[in-house]
Amino acid sequence: MQKQVIQFLKDNRERHLEELQDFLKIPSISSLSEHKEDTLRGAQWVEQELHNIGFQEAKIMETDGHPVVYGEYIADGNAPTVLVYGHYDVQPVDPVHLWDSEPFEPTIRDEKIYARGATDDKGQVFMHLKVMEAVINQDDTPPVNFKVLIEGEEEIGSPNLPKFADEHANQLNADLVIVSDSALVEKGKPTITYGLRGLAGIQIDVEGANSDLHSGEYGGGVVNPIHALVKIVDSFRDDNNFIQVEDFYRDIPELSQDERDALARVSVNEDQLKDDLGVPALDGEAGYSYVERTSVRPTLEVNGIYGGFQGEGIKTVLPNQATAKITCRLVPDQDPEHIVQQLTKHVHSKAPVGVNVSVTPFDKGKPYVTPFDHPVIQKAAQAYETVYQNDTAYVRGGGSIPIVAELDRILNVPVVLMGFGLPDENLHAPNEHFHLENFDQGMETLVHYMYLLGEQ
Amino acid sequence: MQKQVIQFLKDNRERHLEELQDFLKIPSISSLSEHKEDTLRGAQWVEQELHNIGFQEAKIMETDGHPVVYGEYIADGNAPTVLVYGHYDVQPVDPVHLWDSEPFEPTIRDEKIYARGATDDKGQVFMHLKVMEAVINQDDTPPVNFKVLIEGEEEIGSPNLPKFADEHANQLNADLVIVSDSALVEKGKPTITYGLRGLAGIQIDVEGANSDLHSGEYGGGVVNPIHALVKIVDSFRDDNNFIQVEDFYRDIPELSQDERDALARVSVNEDQLKDDLGVPALDGEAGYSYVERTSVRPTLEVNGIYGGFQGEGIKTVLPNQATAKITCRLVPDQDPEHIVQQLTKHVHSKAPVGVNVSVTPFDKGKPYVTPFDHPVIQKAAQAYETVYQNDTAYVRGGGSIPIVAELDRILNVPVVLMGFGLPDENLHAPNEHFHLENFDQGMETLVHYMYLLGEQ
Structure with a gap:
């Protein structure tokens, strides 16, 4: 069945890219009050999309700030339930003059799609939606039940989501949470993020x-x-x-030698990185490596x-x-x-x-770490490896998704951070983009993952 | 004759204020390239005005930057020649939202005229022009010959004027230079600035x-x-x-005790100043008074x-x-x-x-000091005191008029800095203004000064 679902994704690729561009055109900048209406349009787009792909329920739910979009598709009461968390809001775009194409006029060049939100996080949210659509469309007995929670305030620190999740904990209840809002450590390398920095x-x-x-x-x-x-x-x-x-x-806590050793195995070519960034040297807290400084410090x-x-x-x-x-x-x-x-x-x-x-x-978020030997994390690695044909890296992310620690606390189920971006995709900067190679391989990975989760 | 000239000024006050407003309407901001044409219009306004008031010669002279306006009215080869230096360019106006009226729409409120350039320096240049007009109009044998040198780059450090003055030293030759681009130390107090800081x-x-x-x-x-x-x-x-x-x-050089004593006699009410500025404390270089820190340090x-x-x-x-x-x-x-x-x-x-x-x-300017016992400086004090009925303060200014040190070097004649602004007229800041009381009394002072200079 996976093959059939994946074929559906391939057959519909052109339509998917057009739909993604519609989503990326919406300037849903949550931090700027003049974009309040645009941010709402981002939520409405997701709500409509959930209806389009066949969800039984899809609605915009108010918070004290920008609203949340919630949806569910329950196929079978006995199947495991997956909650996908993501965000439809994006960062501001200044300095605009440094963009090679308009930030809200998505453009495909060299098999990359350029737009604000392309990788963070509309592009990755969209991949989940298309995987769900394909599963619902092709499979009469989907392997898992789907819930989605797409918020509009991640880029301003998710000030209202903890309260929302607390109040709707039963509704959000699932067997695991999947978040795709991070990057592979390098091209072709499956990556599971088992920790995140707070803010x-x-x-x-x-x-x-x-x-x-x-x-x-x-x-x-x-x-x-x-x-x-x-x-x-x-x-x-x-x-x-x-x-x-x-x-x-x-x-x-002092970093253990084991963890320092594990981090030392994460390959970063510092000379290459220096050249790519155009800086004369990498520098920071004395006594720690680049990888340590950007993840565990x-x-x-x-x-x-x-x-x-x-x-x-x-x-x-x-x-x-x-x-x-x-x-x-x-x-x-x-x-x-x-x-x-x-x-x-x-x-x-x-x-x-x-x-x-x-x-x-400013608004705050707690740091997060989770054990990476949990079966649902191991299945995620297996799905990745099936498609990417490469070992999985387990890393602690330097960025912050404050709500991850909150969802962990409120729902008390594993949170699987499997992202499909790349580290140099200019998130939060001019010329943000997303590699279509990972758009395709990422969706395949997610299909495999859903079927692995369905194997009881 | 002084009385008759002063009466002419009084009779024409309304027309003068209208003309001054026309001058102030020109956004001749020398530092911003988008105002290049406006800056030229500032020069053209001065040139036309020199023709209007009866100068024998008036012309715009090119430099590598904004042009200079030069004019002369030679009444009598034996009379002393006064060169008036000033500038038609102004500072930028941001932040514009802090102005109570538009910076280039001059407005008179409470006997003050508000506009960018009102006190620095268009207002004060204009006073000289009107005094010259009155003398030429009323007196068949004017007591002095007039030369004017009005530049358009003072606010950006006069980068091209030294070269210009060097090349036109003969043409600019005079018995003294008068510069009115400074302020009285306080309301009603004649003030001669005998030193300026460089930049x-x-x-x-x-x-x-x-x-x-x-x-x-x-x-x-x-x-x-x-x-x-x-x-x-x-x-x-x-x-x-x-x-x-x-x-x-x-x-x-170490500040002499005499000079420190003289500066200690300059009255600054620090509590009042603190309140006026809205700051919790005045502070700066340890071991020096407020007056020292803002003039000789x-x-x-x-x-x-x-x-x-x-x-x-x-x-x-x-x-x-x-x-x-x-x-x-x-x-x-x-x-x-x-x-x-x-x-x-x-x-x-x-x-x-x-x-x-x-x-x-950035462009540079040398600091300047001159002895204040020179006769032409003493005559300036006498003219001031006739009108203001108050002793003259001799101060060193905190600001910079880089060209003063250059004119001193090139022409080798006394430079008399007699200003008519007040210290709180917001020069370089929003709501720049000029007190009309000093507009009137200043012109009277200048009339007296011209006739004192003419007494050989």
Whole structure:
């Protein structure tokens, strides 16, 4: 039956790519209020699609923010139930001038589809929908029951989903959760992510005088908010790139030699990576490898900084405000609440006189790790290997999907993170894209996985 | 005759204010290339005005940048010749939303005229033009000959004027230069500026990867250009706000006790100033007073900083570039060339691995001081005191008019800096304005000055 289902996918590939482009055209940027309606259109597209592929139930469900789309197709009360989690919202697109094609006009070049959301996460959500469609269409006795939960706030930290999942825990109940919102470690290498970093962040606003001042009249006499901000931000790390926020590392267990050995086997060609990124060197926290720094170590990154004159040439102004946006990637057992408290305390302790400094926390997510010897994870690896003909890598992801730790806690079933992106697909950056090779092979993998799960 | 000339000014006040508004309507922002044509219109307005007021010669003269307007009215070969220097270009207007009225739609409220350029420097240039018009119109034997040199690049550091003045030194030859591009120390207090700070600056560009990166995938592994920039910028000063650039203070003579005493007599109500500016404290270089820090001490100010995400909310990006714009106010005998070299050296010495850092110098200006016991300066004080009925303050200005030191060098005659603005008129900031009280009293002062200069 797998063959027949896979053939259906092949036969319908052209239609699928057109539908995917329709989905990618919707600028469902959850972080920007001017895209509120567009974000809703993203939800409506998913709801309609669930009806189209034959789901018995599909609905948009309100939250305090952007809505959730829920759907289910129950074929057989005795079959295992799979809950697919994903998100229909996307990141902002600036700087737009660095895109080679419009971010919301999907374009296929060299067997890659370019658009905001292509790999993160609309493209991968879409693959699941098409696999479900194929199974429902071709198989009178599908091997599993399907539930889907597609949210619209992943890119802003899923502020409303934990409450939603708590309130609808019975409805969401399943035997496992599948999340495809991550990447293969490299082209052709099946990858299961058994851990994710958490997220915590703050915005720092420094206010000086009630308007910009002339740097000749007032320069030297009044504290410059940019200087104050720079002093605060630079105090976050020492020369070894160790984070100087009190108790930042307190709750992180020492990395075991076994885990360090396992991570050392993850092959990253650092010279190649340097060339690909165009940077003169890779650097970070002293004493840890690149792989460790980007997966099992916490980070503190300034995502944006701004204040004063940004135009061409000179403007000899002493600006009246400056802002920095900072997020930390967290690892077990760092607690996001605690980290935000410590960040806030740190900022205030470093704030110089002469300016007013305020701190606004962003939404938070807990870090997550799970044992990877669970049968449903092993079956995922088997499905991958059938298609990719290559061993599975088990990694801890550097990114954050805050809701994963929450779903783990609320539903108390294994969460299988099997992604089909690639690490250089520019997610969150200009020219985001998705390789169609993994679009095809990924769907085949998912078909095999569904039938492996159905074998009781 | 002074009375008759002053009466003419009074009789024509309404027409004058209308003409001034026409001048202020021209968005002659020299630093922005999209305003190149507007800047030229500023020059054309001055040229036409010189013809209108009866100058024998008035012309626009090309430079490698925005043009210069030159004009002359020679009444009597034996009378002293006054060269008035000023500028028709203005600062940018951002942030525009903080203006209460449009920056290029001049508005009179509470006997103040609001517009970009109202006080810096179109308003003050205009006063000279109207005084010349009144003298030429009313007096068959004017007491002095007039030359004017009005440039269009003061706000970008007068990059082309030194060469122009060098090449036209004979044409510009005069007995003194008058510059009205500064302020009274306080309302009702005649003020002669006998020194000015110089200017030097650089732009620092930090480049990381060839595009923005996902902070989850790459965070911790790759150097964040914002971190690198913040590290560099924070290294410029220590906790006492002493500039840490090597040899920065090397050429500054120790301030004499006499000069410190004189500066201590300049009254600044720091509590009032704090309230007016809305800052919790005034602070700067340790061991120096507010007045010292803003006039006789050099500064290093970040005028603008930017990199990464600036929108609403979070974008968990590791940005690929960050920029800071920095200018220093210099005091005698700091050399701008030397300071730019030292700044550049400092930046490169502090640049961390993993990023490419480049430095672009801005245009420079030398600091300036002159003895204030020269007769033409004493006559200026006498003219001021006749109208304002108050003693003259002699101060060193915190701002920079780089061309002053150049005119001093090239023409080798006294440069009299007598301004009519006020310190809180928001020059270089939103809601720039000019008090009409000083517009009227300033023109009267200038009339008296011309006749005092004519007494041989």
